[in-house]
Amino acid sequence: MGVIILRVNWKSFFCGFLTVNILWFLAACFINSPILPTPLAVYQNLLRLFLEQGMLLHLGHSLFRMFNGLLISILLGLILGLIMAQSPFWNKILNPFIYFTYPIPKIALLPAVMLLSGLGDASKIIMITLIITFQIIINVRDSVKAIPKETYHILLCLGASQEKLFKEVTLPSALSSILSSVRVALGTTLSILFITETYGTRFGMGFYIMDAWMRVNYIDMYGGIVVLSALGFGLFLMIDLVEAIVLQWRKNEIN
Numbered sequence: 001m002g003v004i005i006l007r008v009n010w011k012s013f014f015c016g017f018l019t020v021n022i023l024w025f026l027a028a029c030f031i032n033s034p035i036l037p038t039p040l041a042v043y044q045n046l047l048r049l050f051l052e053q054g055m056l057l058h059l060g061h062s063l064f065r066m067f068n069g070l071l072i073s074i075l076l077g078l079i080l081g082l083i084m085a086q087s088p089f090w091n092k093i094l095n096p097f098i099y100f101t102y103p104i105p106k107i108a109l110l111p112a113v114m115l116l117s118g119l120g121d122a123s124k125i126i127m128i129t130l131i132i133t134f135q136i137i138i139n140v141r142d143s144v145k146a147i148p149k150e151t152y153h154i155l156l157c158l159g160a161s162q163e164k165l166f167k168e169v170t171l172p173s174a175l176s177s178i179l180s181s182v183r184v185a186l187g188t189t190l191s192i193l194f195i196t197e198t199y200g201t202r203f204g205m206g207f208y209i210m211d212a213w214m215r216v217n218y219i220d221m222y223g224g225i226v227v228l229s230a231l232g233f234g235l236f237l238m239i240d241l242v243e244a245i246v247l248q249w250r251k252n253e254i255n
Helices: 002-031 039-052 055-086 088-101 106-117 121-145 149-157 162-196 205-214 218-246 248-254
Strands: none
Touching: 002 039, 039 055, 039 218, 055 088, 055 121, 055 162, 055 205, 055 218, 088 121, 106 121, 106 162, 121 162, 162 205, 162 218, 205 218
16 A cells, blocks of 8 residues: 555656646747746756756765754654643643744744854754744644544553553654644745745855855756756655554554
């Protein structure tokens, strides 16, 4: 079943890829201007970006910031979400704070974060963490709270320990929510990364794209956009693979 799902995803990817490139080509022909080169011109230039423009270096910095930001967000979101779901006391303490701070546009805090943590990697990682953690906390808390109490009661009657309940019931529900949250948050993370990398750095995909735009090098600019999009798709596919492995029990239930 997992193999079939991956095939469907690949088929959807290629259909989407073909559609986007056809529309891109038609738009480039209609505009007929250097500001929108054709897809073929951009793809032919990609190898040069890696060999001569140091694209791997920029990509490596962006991956480092994304990985650390997502890892911290997942750990904090999982811990706080589980605490709030299983402890009425801590839920009562933390819920007002979450409720008040979640709607705040945290990207507006970027100047303050950069003043406090500097212009390096730390400010980028902090901004990703600030925005993504709240999404994971809420999803984990709500998913664990939604588990029917009867599920716990049945297992308790069978002699299951608290550790067993956490391993067999609570954790699988939390993992499902985490993976769903991370999948939804990927686009947000890439957007945050792009914005933060346009300030106070000389490395990263955001810097590279904006630098190419400022140099009026539109082919390089679109090449950077293509590479950043490919990065997002690659990470999305990795989450699909992790879900197929970690949540194999859910696919078995469906079968």
